[in-house]
Amino acid sequence: MTKNGKISDAVIRRLPKYYRYLGDLLKNGINRVSSNELSKLTGFTASQIRQDLNNFGGFGQQGYGYDAKNLRDEIGKIMGINNNYQVIIVGAGNIGQAVANYAGFYEEGFEVKALFDKNPKLMGLKIRDLEIKDIDDLPEYLREVHVDIGVICTPKEVSQNVANILISNGIRAIWNFAPTDIKVSENIAIENVHMNESLYTLAYYYKNKKEIN
Amino acid sequence: MTKNGKISDAVIRRLPKYYRYLGDLLKNGINRVSSNELSKLTGFTASQIRQDLNNFGGFGQQGYGYDAKNLRDEIGKIMGINNNYQVIIVGAGNIGQAVANYAGFYEEGFEVKALFDKNPKLMGLKIRDLEIKDIDDLPEYLREVHVDIGVICTPKEVSQNVANILISNGIRAIWNFAPTDIKVSENIAIENVHMNESLYTLAYYYKNKKEIN
Numbered sequence: 210m211t212k213n214g215k216i217s218d219a220v221i222r223r224l225p226k227y228y229r230y231l232g233d234l235l236k237n238g239i240n241r242v243s244s245n246e247l248s249k250l251t252g253f254t255a256s257q258i259r260q261d262l263n264n265f266g267g268f269g270q271q272g273y274g275y276d277a278k279n280l281r282d283e284i285g286k287i288m289g290i291n292n293n294y295q296v297i298i299v300g301a302g303n304i305g306q307a308v309a310n311y312a313g314f315y316e317e318g319f320e321v322k323a324l325f326d327k328n329p330k331l332m333g334l335k336i337r338d339l340e341i342k343d344i345d346d347l348p349e350y351l352r353e354v355h356v357d358i359g360v361i362c363t364p365k366e367v368s369q370n371v372a373n374i375l376i377s378n379g380i381r382a383i384w385n386f387a388p389t390d391i392k393v394s395e396n397i398a399i400e401n402v403h404m405n406e407s408l409y410t411l412a413y414y415y416k417n418k419k420e421i422n
Numbered sequence: 423m424t425k426n427g428k429i430s431d432a433v434i435r436r437l438p439k440y441y442r443y444l445g446d447l448l449k450n451g452i453n454r455v456s457s458n459e460l461s462k463l464t465g466f467t468a469s470q471i472r473q474d475l476n477n478f479g480g481f482g483q484q485g486y487g488y489d490a491k492n493l494r495d496e497i498g499k500i501m502g503i504n505n506n507y508q509v510i511i512v513g514a515g516n517i518g519q520a521v522a523n524y525a526g527f528y529e530e531g532f533e534v535k536a537l538f539d540k541n542p543k544l545m546g547l548k549i550r551d552l553e554i555k556d557i558d559d560l561p562e563y564l565r566e567v568h569v570d571i572g573v574i575c576t577p578k579e580v581s582q583n584v585a586n587i588l589i590s591n592g593i594r595a596i597w598n599f600a601p602t603d604i605k606v607s608e609n610i611a612i613e614n615v616h617m618n619e620s621l622y623t624l625a626y627y628y629k630n631k632k633e634i635n
Contacts, residue, residue, distance in 0.1 A: 221626055225619035229601065252603070288622045289629035303520035310516040313601065313618055319625075357628065382628035384621060388442065388526065390465070398627035400620050405526055406438035407613050408597060409501045412532075413434055414611035415570065415595035416502035 220261050224284050226251050227261075231281035243274035291318040294382075295355055299371050300362035301326035301334075301341045304386050308360055309336045319358070323350065344371075351378035358382040365389035433474050437497050439464050440474075444494035456487035504531040507595075508568055512584050513575035514539035514547075514554045517599050521573055522549045532571070536563065557584075564591035571595045578602035 230250045234242055244255040251258070262280070265287055285291055296314075298305045301324040308314075309321050324336055327344045334341050342350065359375040361368050361383060368387035375383060382398040385391050388405050443463045447455055457468040464471070475493070478500055498504055509527075511518045514537040521527075522534050537549055538557045547554050555563065572588040574581050574596060581600035588596060595611040598604050601618050 222619070222623055224626070225616070225622040226603075228622065229619070233602075287626070289625040290622055292625070292629070294625065294628075303523040307516035307520040308617075311617070314621065317618070317622075319621060358624065381631065382624055384624050389446075390439075396631055398624055398631050400624035400627070402615065402617060402620050403438070404521075404524070404615060405530070406435070406442070407615050408527065408532060409438040409441065409503055409530075410435055411571065411595055411597050411611055411613035412502040412505070412507065413437070413500070414613070415507075416505070418594065418609055418611050 216264050220264055223251075223253065223261055224288055226253075227258075228281060228284045228288065228290065231277050231284070234277045235281065240277050241274055242277050242280075246274070293318045293320065294357040296321045296358045296360060297350075297356050298324045298360040298362060299326075299344065299347065299375070300364075300387075301328075301331050301336065302362060305360070305362035306336050308362060308386070309339065322354065322356065325350075347374060348378050351375070351380065356380055358384055360384045360386070361391070362386045429477050433477055436464075436466065436474055437501055439466075440471075441494060441497045441501065441503065444490050444497070447490045448494065453490050454487050455490050455493075459487070506531050506533065507570040509534045509571045509573060510563075510569050511537045511573040511575060512539075512557065512560065512588070513577075513600075514541075514544050514549065515575060518573070518575035519549050521575060521599070522552065535567065535569065538563075560587060561591050564588070564593065569593055571597055573597045573599070574604070575599045 227247070230247065231242070244258045247253075247258050248255040253261075262275075265283065296319050298309055298321060301309075305324060305326070309324055314321070321337070321339060324339055324341045325344045325347050326332070326341050331341045332343060357380075359372075359380045359382070361371050363371050365387040368385065368389055369391055372383055372385070372391045372393060376393065376397055381396070383391065383393065383400075385399060385401045386404070388403060390401065391399060393399050440460070443460065444455070457471045460466075460471050461468040466474075475488075478496065509532050511522055511534060514522075518537060518539070522537055527534070534550070534552060537552055537554045538560050539545075539554050540557045544554045545556060570593075572585075572593040572595070574584050576584050578600040581598065581602055582604055585596055585598070585604045585606060589606065589610055594609070596604065596606065596613075598612060598614045599617070601616060603614065604612060606612050
Protein backbone atom coordinates (compact mmCIF):
# COMPACT_ATOMS: atom_id res chain seq x y z
CA MET A 210 0.00 0.00 0.00
CA THR A 211 2.87 2.38 0.63
CA LYS A 212 4.10 1.62 -2.85
CA ASN A 213 1.20 3.14 -4.73
CA GLY A 214 2.52 6.61 -3.95
CA LYS A 215 -0.98 7.90 -3.22
CA ILE A 216 -0.45 8.72 0.44
CA SER A 217 -0.71 12.48 0.70
CA ASP A 218 2.18 14.69 1.72
CA ALA A 219 0.18 15.85 4.74
CA VAL A 220 -0.11 12.28 6.05
CA ILE A 221 3.58 11.59 5.45
CA ARG A 222 4.47 14.70 7.42
CA ARG A 223 2.37 13.61 10.40
CA LEU A 224 3.98 10.16 10.62
CA PRO A 225 7.23 11.37 12.24
CA LYS A 226 5.15 13.00 14.98
CA TYR A 227 3.34 9.73 15.71
CA TYR A 228 6.70 7.99 15.71
CA ARG A 229 8.15 10.47 18.18
CA TYR A 230 5.18 10.49 20.57
CA LEU A 231 4.97 6.70 20.57
CA GLY A 232 8.66 6.60 21.47
CA ASP A 233 7.98 8.96 24.38
CA LEU A 234 5.10 6.76 25.59
CA LEU A 235 7.26 3.63 25.48
CA LYS A 236 10.02 5.38 27.40
CA ASN A 237 7.44 6.14 30.09
CA GLY A 238 6.36 2.50 30.23
CA ILE A 239 3.05 3.00 28.39
CA ASN A 240 2.44 0.18 25.92
CA ARG A 241 -1.16 0.71 24.89
CA VAL A 242 -2.68 3.88 23.53
CA SER A 243 -6.04 4.93 22.07
CA SER A 244 -6.55 7.32 19.20
CA ASN A 245 -8.08 9.71 21.75
CA GLU A 246 -4.94 9.66 23.84
CA LEU A 247 -2.80 10.15 20.72
CA SER A 248 -5.07 13.05 19.86
CA LYS A 249 -4.36 14.77 23.17
CA LEU A 250 -0.62 14.33 22.67
CA THR A 251 -0.33 15.33 19.03
CA GLY A 252 -3.11 17.87 18.72
CA PHE A 253 -4.57 16.04 15.70
CA THR A 254 -8.17 14.82 16.00
CA ALA A 255 -8.76 11.17 16.89
CA SER A 256 -10.59 10.58 13.61
CA GLN A 257 -7.72 12.14 11.70
CA ILE A 258 -5.32 9.79 13.45
CA ARG A 259 -7.44 6.70 12.73
CA GLN A 260 -7.76 7.79 9.11
CA ASP A 261 -4.00 8.37 8.80
CA LEU A 262 -3.14 4.98 10.21
CA ASN A 263 -5.78 3.26 8.08
CA ASN A 264 -3.74 4.36 5.06
CA PHE A 265 -1.24 1.77 6.11
CA GLY A 266 -3.65 -0.99 7.06
CA GLY A 267 -4.56 0.13 10.56
CA PHE A 268 -2.71 -1.68 13.38
CA GLY A 269 -5.39 -0.76 15.92
CA GLN A 270 -7.92 -3.08 17.53
CA GLN A 271 -11.46 -2.01 18.38
CA GLY A 272 -11.81 -1.50 22.13
CA TYR A 273 -8.11 -2.00 22.78
CA GLY A 274 -6.44 0.81 20.93
CA TYR A 275 -2.96 0.56 19.55
CA ASP A 276 -0.01 -1.44 20.76
CA ALA A 277 2.51 1.39 21.04
CA LYS A 278 5.60 -0.66 20.26
CA ASN A 279 4.04 -2.43 17.31
CA LEU A 280 2.61 0.81 15.91
CA ARG A 281 5.91 2.62 16.30
CA ASP A 282 7.81 -0.19 14.63
CA GLU A 283 5.38 -0.25 11.72
CA ILE A 284 5.57 3.52 11.24
CA GLY A 285 9.36 3.28 11.44
CA LYS A 286 9.28 0.64 8.71
CA ILE A 287 6.95 2.72 6.55
CA MET A 288 9.18 5.77 6.97
CA GLY A 289 12.30 3.77 6.36
CA ILE A 290 13.84 4.73 9.70
CA ASN A 291 16.60 2.46 11.02
CA ASN A 292 17.56 1.33 7.54
CA ASN A 293 21.19 2.33 8.14
CA TYR A 294 21.41 5.18 5.72
CA GLN A 295 24.86 6.36 4.74
CA VAL A 296 25.09 10.13 4.89
CA ILE A 297 27.63 12.69 3.76
CA ILE A 298 27.63 16.40 4.52
CA VAL A 299 28.83 19.03 2.09
CA GLY A 300 29.73 22.29 3.78
CA ALA A 301 31.40 21.84 7.15
CA GLY A 302 30.57 25.25 8.63
CA ASN A 303 28.35 25.78 11.66
CA ILE A 304 25.28 24.02 10.34
CA GLY A 305 27.22 21.17 8.75
CA GLN A 306 29.11 20.54 11.97
CA ALA A 307 25.91 20.75 14.01
CA VAL A 308 24.27 18.14 11.78
CA ALA A 309 27.34 15.88 12.02
CA ASN A 310 27.34 16.19 15.79
CA TYR A 311 23.63 15.58 16.31
CA ALA A 312 23.57 12.28 18.16
CA GLY A 313 19.88 11.62 17.58
CA PHE A 314 20.45 10.86 13.91
CA TYR A 315 22.98 8.15 14.68
CA GLU A 316 20.54 6.48 17.06
CA GLU A 317 17.93 6.32 14.31
CA GLY A 318 20.25 4.69 11.80
CA PHE A 319 21.52 7.70 9.87
CA GLU A 320 25.28 7.42 9.79
CA VAL A 321 27.43 10.37 8.76
CA LYS A 322 30.39 8.95 6.81
CA ALA A 323 32.21 12.10 5.73
CA LEU A 324 32.17 15.88 5.61
CA PHE A 325 33.42 17.93 2.67
CA ASP A 326 34.38 21.58 2.45
CA LYS A 327 36.42 23.84 0.23
CA ASN A 328 37.90 25.95 3.04
CA PRO A 329 41.59 24.94 3.41
CA LYS A 330 41.47 25.98 7.07
CA LEU A 331 38.99 23.20 7.82
CA MET A 332 40.92 20.43 6.04
CA GLY A 333 41.99 17.68 8.38
CA LEU A 334 39.90 19.04 11.25
CA LYS A 335 37.91 16.28 12.90
CA ILE A 336 34.20 16.27 13.73
CA ARG A 337 33.12 13.17 15.64
CA ASP A 338 36.21 11.28 14.42
CA LEU A 339 35.43 12.24 10.83
CA GLU A 340 38.12 14.16 9.04
CA ILE A 341 36.86 17.03 6.88
CA LYS A 342 37.73 16.25 3.27
CA ASP A 343 38.41 18.45 0.27
CA ILE A 344 35.29 19.04 -1.83
CA ASP A 345 37.39 18.42 -4.95
CA ASP A 346 37.61 14.78 -3.85
CA LEU A 347 33.82 14.43 -3.64
CA PRO A 348 33.16 12.85 -7.07
CA GLU A 349 35.91 10.27 -6.57
CA TYR A 350 34.63 9.49 -3.07
CA LEU A 351 31.12 8.92 -4.41
CA ARG A 352 32.39 6.55 -7.08
CA GLU A 353 33.98 4.41 -4.37
CA VAL A 354 31.58 4.63 -1.41
CA HIS A 355 27.83 4.02 -1.35
CA VAL A 356 26.00 7.06 -0.03
CA ASP A 357 22.24 7.34 0.42
CA ILE A 358 21.75 10.92 1.56
CA GLY A 359 23.69 14.07 0.75
CA VAL A 360 23.28 16.95 3.19
CA ILE A 361 23.91 20.39 1.70
CA CYS A 362 25.10 22.99 4.21
CA THR A 363 26.91 25.29 1.79
CA PRO A 364 26.23 28.94 0.99
CA LYS A 365 23.22 29.21 -1.29
CA GLU A 366 25.28 30.46 -4.24
CA VAL A 367 26.92 27.04 -4.72
CA SER A 368 24.19 24.75 -3.41
CA GLN A 369 22.62 23.93 -6.80
CA ASN A 370 26.05 23.08 -8.19
CA VAL A 371 26.78 20.82 -5.22
CA ALA A 372 23.41 19.11 -5.68
CA ASN A 373 24.22 18.49 -9.35
CA ILE A 374 27.55 16.87 -8.41
CA LEU A 375 25.87 14.68 -5.80
CA ILE A 376 23.12 13.57 -8.17
CA SER A 377 25.38 12.95 -11.15
CA ASN A 378 27.42 10.70 -8.88
CA GLY A 379 24.46 8.57 -7.88
CA ILE A 380 22.93 10.21 -4.79
CA ARG A 381 19.13 10.02 -4.77
CA ALA A 382 18.23 11.91 -1.59
CA ILE A 383 19.17 15.46 -0.66
CA TRP A 384 18.67 17.24 2.64
CA ASN A 385 19.13 20.92 1.95
CA PHE A 386 19.96 23.54 4.58
CA ALA A 387 21.03 26.24 2.11
CA PRO A 388 18.48 29.07 2.11
CA THR A 389 17.36 28.48 -1.47
CA ASP A 390 15.25 26.02 -3.44
CA ILE A 391 17.34 23.41 -5.20
CA LYS A 392 15.89 22.07 -8.44
CA VAL A 393 16.03 18.31 -8.93
CA SER A 394 14.29 15.85 -11.22
CA GLU A 395 11.25 13.82 -10.16
CA ASN A 396 13.21 10.72 -9.15
CA ILE A 397 15.28 12.54 -6.52
CA ALA A 398 13.98 12.93 -2.97
CA ILE A 399 14.59 16.37 -1.52
CA GLU A 400 13.79 18.01 1.80
CA ASN A 401 14.56 21.57 2.74
CA VAL A 402 15.20 22.98 6.19
CA HIS A 403 14.72 26.68 5.56
CA MET A 404 15.63 28.15 8.92
CA ASN A 405 15.30 31.75 7.82
CA GLU A 406 11.77 31.19 6.52
CA SER A 407 10.84 29.68 9.86
CA LEU A 408 12.30 32.69 11.67
CA TYR A 409 10.45 35.17 9.43
CA THR A 410 7.21 33.30 10.05
CA LEU A 411 7.84 33.53 13.78
CA ALA A 412 8.49 37.25 13.44
CA TYR A 413 5.18 37.65 11.60
CA TYR A 414 3.16 35.89 14.28
CA TYR A 415 5.02 37.68 17.06
CA LYS A 416 4.33 41.05 15.48
CA ASN A 417 0.70 40.26 14.78
CA LYS A 418 -0.05 38.75 18.18
CA LYS A 419 1.41 41.88 19.71
CA GLU A 420 -0.96 43.99 17.62
CA ILE A 421 -3.95 41.84 18.50
CA ASN A 422 -3.34 41.62 22.24
CA MET B 423 -5.52 44.28 6.81
CA THR B 424 -2.75 42.32 8.43
CA LYS B 425 -4.32 43.10 11.78
CA ASN B 426 -7.50 41.14 11.29
CA GLY B 427 -5.63 37.89 11.74
CA LYS B 428 -7.55 36.26 8.88
CA ILE B 429 -4.60 35.66 6.55
CA SER B 430 -4.21 31.90 6.34
CA ASP B 431 -1.15 30.10 7.62
CA ALA B 432 -0.44 28.85 4.10
CA VAL B 433 -0.17 32.42 2.78
CA ILE B 434 2.02 33.49 5.69
CA ARG B 435 4.37 30.60 4.96
CA ARG B 436 4.73 31.59 1.31
CA LEU B 437 5.65 35.19 2.11
CA PRO B 438 9.25 34.42 3.14
CA LYS B 439 9.76 32.70 -0.21
CA TYR B 440 8.57 35.76 -2.11
CA TYR B 441 10.82 37.87 0.08
CA ARG B 442 13.83 35.67 -0.67
CA TYR B 443 13.28 35.44 -4.43
CA LEU B 444 12.69 39.17 -4.72
CA GLY B 445 15.98 39.72 -2.90
CA ASP B 446 17.72 37.43 -5.41
CA LEU B 447 16.18 39.35 -8.33
CA LEU B 448 17.31 42.68 -6.94
CA LYS B 449 20.84 41.36 -6.42
CA ASN B 450 20.84 40.44 -10.10
CA GLY B 451 19.73 43.94 -11.08
CA ILE B 452 16.14 42.97 -11.94
CA ASN B 453 13.71 45.60 -10.66
CA ARG B 454 10.44 44.64 -12.31
CA VAL B 455 8.79 41.25 -12.18
CA SER B 456 5.48 39.77 -13.33
CA SER B 457 3.44 37.19 -11.46
CA ASN B 458 4.31 34.77 -14.30
CA GLU B 459 8.01 35.27 -13.69
CA LEU B 460 7.52 34.88 -9.94
CA SER B 461 5.59 31.70 -10.69
CA LYS B 462 8.55 30.23 -12.59
CA LEU B 463 10.89 31.06 -9.72
CA THR B 464 8.77 29.94 -6.81
CA GLY B 465 6.81 27.07 -8.33
CA PHE B 466 3.50 28.61 -7.17
CA THR B 467 0.94 29.45 -9.87
CA ALA B 468 0.71 33.05 -11.08
CA SER B 469 -2.92 33.27 -9.94
CA GLN B 470 -1.93 31.96 -6.51
CA ILE B 471 0.74 34.63 -6.29
CA ARG B 472 -1.64 37.42 -7.32
CA GLN B 473 -4.20 36.16 -4.82
CA ASP B 474 -1.60 35.98 -2.03
CA LEU B 475 -0.39 39.50 -2.63
CA ASN B 476 -3.94 40.83 -2.92
CA ASN B 477 -4.37 39.84 0.72
CA PHE B 478 -2.12 42.73 1.53
CA GLY B 479 -3.56 45.22 -0.89
CA GLY B 480 -1.73 44.20 -4.04
CA PHE B 481 1.33 46.31 -4.97
CA GLY B 482 1.17 45.20 -8.62
CA GLN B 483 0.16 47.30 -11.60
CA GLN B 484 -1.74 45.90 -14.57
CA GLY B 485 0.59 45.52 -17.55
CA TYR B 486 3.67 46.46 -15.55
CA GLY B 487 3.95 43.76 -12.93
CA TYR B 488 5.52 44.34 -9.58
CA ASP B 489 8.28 46.70 -8.57
CA ALA B 490 10.62 44.17 -6.97
CA LYS B 491 12.11 46.51 -4.39
CA ASN B 492 8.79 47.98 -3.35
CA LEU B 493 7.16 44.55 -3.14
CA ARG B 494 10.04 43.12 -1.11
CA ASP B 495 10.00 46.08 1.28
CA GLU B 496 6.25 45.72 1.76
CA ILE B 497 6.49 41.99 2.43
CA GLY B 498 9.36 42.64 4.81
CA LYS B 499 7.18 45.15 6.66
CA ILE B 500 4.26 42.73 6.77
CA MET B 501 6.51 39.96 8.10
CA GLY B 502 8.16 42.28 10.57
CA ILE B 503 11.64 41.64 9.18
CA ASN B 504 14.28 44.25 9.99
CA ASN B 505 12.51 45.33 13.13
CA ASN B 506 15.68 44.77 15.19
CA TYR B 507 14.53 41.86 17.24
CA GLN B 508 16.52 41.04 20.33
CA VAL B 509 17.21 37.32 20.55
CA ILE B 510 18.59 35.02 23.21
CA ILE B 511 19.53 31.37 22.79
CA VAL B 512 19.07 28.78 25.52
CA GLY B 513 21.22 25.71 25.01
CA ALA B 514 24.69 26.51 23.65
CA GLY B 515 25.46 23.11 22.14
CA ASN B 516 25.93 22.46 18.43
CA ILE B 517 22.61 23.80 17.26
CA GLY B 518 22.62 26.79 19.62
CA GLN B 519 26.10 27.76 18.49
CA ALA B 520 25.17 27.29 14.83
CA VAL B 521 22.17 29.60 15.26
CA ALA B 522 24.32 32.19 17.06
CA ASN B 523 26.90 32.05 14.27
CA TYR B 524 24.47 32.26 11.38
CA ALA B 525 25.32 35.62 9.84
CA GLY B 526 22.14 35.82 7.75
CA PHE B 527 19.99 36.49 10.80
CA TYR B 528 22.04 39.49 11.84
CA GLU B 529 21.69 40.99 8.36
CA GLU B 530 17.91 40.72 8.61
CA GLY B 531 17.73 42.48 11.95
CA PHE B 532 17.70 39.56 14.37
CA GLU B 533 20.35 40.27 16.96
CA VAL B 534 21.55 37.53 19.28
CA LYS B 535 22.23 39.18 22.64
CA ALA B 536 23.21 36.22 24.81
CA LEU B 537 23.51 32.44 25.04
CA PHE B 538 22.67 30.42 28.12
CA ASP B 539 23.64 26.90 29.10
CA LYS B 540 23.89 24.79 32.22
CA ASN B 541 27.10 23.00 31.24
CA PRO B 542 29.93 24.44 33.41
CA LYS B 543 32.44 23.55 30.68
CA LEU B 544 30.81 26.06 28.33
CA MET B 545 30.72 28.95 30.83
CA GLY B 546 32.76 31.91 29.70
CA LEU B 547 33.32 30.45 26.23
CA LYS B 548 32.67 33.04 23.55
CA ILE B 549 30.52 32.68 20.45
CA ARG B 550 30.67 35.72 18.18
CA ASP B 551 31.90 37.87 21.09
CA LEU B 552 28.99 36.66 23.23
CA GLU B 553 29.95 34.99 26.47
CA ILE B 554 27.93 31.90 27.31
CA LYS B 555 26.03 32.60 30.52
CA ASP B 556 24.75 30.37 33.29
CA ILE B 557 21.13 29.36 32.76
CA ASP B 558 20.48 30.06 36.45
CA ASP B 559 20.98 33.73 35.64
CA LEU B 560 18.33 33.67 32.90
CA PRO B 561 15.34 35.02 34.92
CA GLU B 562 17.39 37.90 36.29
CA TYR B 563 18.74 38.68 32.80
CA LEU B 564 15.21 38.79 31.41
CA ARG B 565 14.06 41.18 34.13
CA GLU B 566 16.81 43.60 33.11
CA VAL B 567 17.08 43.24 29.32
CA HIS B 568 14.31 43.43 26.73
CA VAL B 569 14.22 40.26 24.65
CA ASP B 570 11.79 39.57 21.80
CA ILE B 571 12.62 36.01 20.78
CA GLY B 572 13.84 33.08 22.83
CA VAL B 573 15.51 30.28 20.87
CA ILE B 574 15.36 26.87 22.55
CA CYS B 575 18.21 24.53 21.61
CA THR B 576 18.17 22.35 24.71
CA PRO B 577 17.54 18.61 25.02
CA LYS B 578 13.84 17.91 24.68
CA GLU B 579 13.50 16.79 28.32
CA VAL B 580 13.99 20.34 29.61
CA SER B 581 12.62 22.36 26.69
CA GLN B 582 9.11 22.85 28.10
CA ASN B 583 10.55 24.01 31.40
CA VAL B 584 12.84 26.46 29.60
CA ALA B 585 9.87 27.75 27.60
CA ASN B 586 7.92 28.30 30.81
CA ILE B 587 10.81 30.32 32.30
CA LEU B 588 11.09 32.42 29.14
CA ILE B 589 7.36 33.11 28.99
CA SER B 590 6.93 33.85 32.68
CA ASN B 591 9.69 36.42 32.29
CA GLY B 592 7.97 38.23 29.46
CA ILE B 593 9.12 36.57 26.22
CA ARG B 594 6.32 36.34 23.65
CA ALA B 595 8.04 34.50 20.76
CA ILE B 596 9.75 31.12 20.87
CA TRP B 597 11.82 29.45 18.17
CA ASN B 598 12.11 25.82 19.16
CA PHE B 599 14.78 23.43 17.89
CA ALA B 600 14.20 20.75 20.55
CA PRO B 601 12.65 17.65 18.98
CA THR B 602 9.36 17.97 20.83
CA ASP B 603 6.21 20.09 20.75
CA ILE B 604 6.26 22.83 23.34
CA LYS B 605 2.87 23.85 24.68
CA VAL B 606 2.22 27.58 24.97
CA SER B 607 -0.89 29.71 25.40
CA GLU B 608 -2.61 31.42 22.47
CA ASN B 609 -0.87 34.76 22.92
CA ILE B 610 2.63 33.32 22.44
CA ALA B 611 4.12 32.96 18.96
CA ILE B 612 5.94 29.66 18.45
CA GLU B 613 7.77 28.11 15.52
CA ASN B 614 9.38 24.69 15.53
CA VAL B 615 12.33 23.52 13.48
CA HIS B 616 11.98 19.77 13.78
CA MET B 617 15.07 18.55 11.98
CA ASN B 618 14.49 14.89 12.72
CA GLU B 619 10.96 15.00 11.28
CA SER B 620 12.38 16.53 8.14
CA LEU B 621 15.00 13.79 7.91
CA TYR B 622 12.41 11.02 8.43
CA THR B 623 10.26 12.53 5.70
CA LEU B 624 13.27 12.54 3.38
CA ALA B 625 13.92 8.90 4.24
CA TYR B 626 10.32 8.06 3.37
CA TYR B 627 10.45 9.70 -0.04
CA TYR B 628 13.88 8.25 -0.75
CA LYS B 629 12.70 4.75 0.10
CA ASN B 630 9.48 5.10 -1.88
CA LYS B 631 11.04 6.65 -4.95
CA LYS B 632 13.50 3.79 -4.96
CA GLU B 633 10.58 1.37 -4.91
CA ILE B 634 8.72 3.22 -7.65
CA ASN B 635 11.66 3.69 -10.02
